[in-house]
Amino acid sequence: MNKLKYLYEHHNGKVSDKWELYLEKYDRILCEYRSHPINLLEIGVQNGGSLEIWSKYFEASSQVIGCDINRDCYDLEYDSDNIFVIVEDSNSDQAEDKVKSLANGFDIIIDDGSHHSDDIIRSFARYFPLLKDDGVYIIEDLHCSYWKSYEGGIYNLYSSMSFLKNLSDYVNREHWQPEDENFINPILDQLCKVDASIDDDQLKKLHSIEFVNSMCIIKKRPVKNNTLGRRFIVGQDNSVKNLDAHQFKGLKVSKEELDVQEQSPISTIRAYQNERSLMAEKLENLESELHGIYQSNSWKYTSLFRLASRIIKKMVPNQLR
Template identity: 40%
Template sequence: MQNGGSLETYAEYFKNSEILIGCDINEDCKKLKYNQNKIKVVVGDANSETAHNEISRIKNSFNFIIDDGSHVSVDIINSFIRYFPMVNPGGVYVIEDTCTIFSKNFGGGILNEFSAYNFFKKLIDITNFQWWSDSIKMDDYLSTFFLNGVPKFIAEGWIDSIEFRNSIIKIKKAKKPGHDKLGARTIKGTEAIVVDLPR
């Protein structure tokens, strides 16, 4: 949150928002005051149970969650695991300033297999799990990041898509869980003139 300007910006941009919650570890954020009652401030480490519980007490589901926190890879991954389940079906989870993931100072690095970028790159394959599920178990594929099995929301197929842009990662939550995301196959026509297709 720093000086709190982002929450004011979001309040202006999301005019119809019901509530906006900002969380920052800096105790000085308690000094921030807003004219709109829908803006709430939680002071604490977003990845702590205390802060998570306080956020959940205010609101336990969101259409948008934006991670603009420490930018440290392990924090980015932990925040995603903790807060993505709170995104409403069809909602969006955004991670900002992902340029930091390339820096060793933020626990990343272009060759760091444990970086947040590598984590989300692996999740791209999870969006296509139906095509390789016979080859390897999901637990084994993601064992670099999860020694005791993948989180339930990943296993159930709640991740619909992942979009990478310069310094931003956007993860969309599916409207319903599952890995068969293409739906039923549709074939038009009654004749296979060029290639004989299986019935």
């Protein structure tokens, strides 16, 4: 039986809003965490119903923390003493400090906040480091990532879905990331755009990324669990292709293979966008300088001379100038 779905179907407390698909996936993903006390952080509280249900779903000694920017959340009260609500912008240092004061790391983090791409990316950079090894980070309502009003779009290279797709490539980083200090990591590129950062040692703990409709499930594991490990070549009969275990000590990608990536459409588009941004910045600076000239005293003092010059040009024939 789906315990979480049962709780939702029989819930009479504060209102919670979840899609049915989410309940099915949550029960599959989170059932292993029900056997022991855990720390859960949910970004986005709204009416507070999901915190009540999470409190019932997990062990009584588990700690359930919600964070929401809406000041009305101050009025939320709970019968359970293991539910805590932080009323702050989740992407502020104040919110992070309060979250850290309540729990020493989290087993589960759920982002059900603003759904804006910039906020999703910032939240990941801020709170993924607080996720314990063997923890799970879940992002809801990613359909918003395709909407312009949420800083999204299917071809938007800086949408939250584009960021998460790049994270899925990072799981395979040992096969494509060159050892070149000039290489621009697309993930760090996106983080810089939203004034966020994350330590590379944390990204190395990305174990798996799963996508379902409007939802992303990210699992974190110790670095040693995220490589291919030893290659097993067993058996005696290799009549089709001779495989020698000593030949396959590791995968080495040639520089030529990596060079192909530099010509990818995404790299071309990003280069065009960067060039366009630089041109827009130059144009803005020129307009600012021009505005400064128009506001200067020298421009005002010479206005009569410019007017006289225009009148003379109109009065004197071109051939006499």
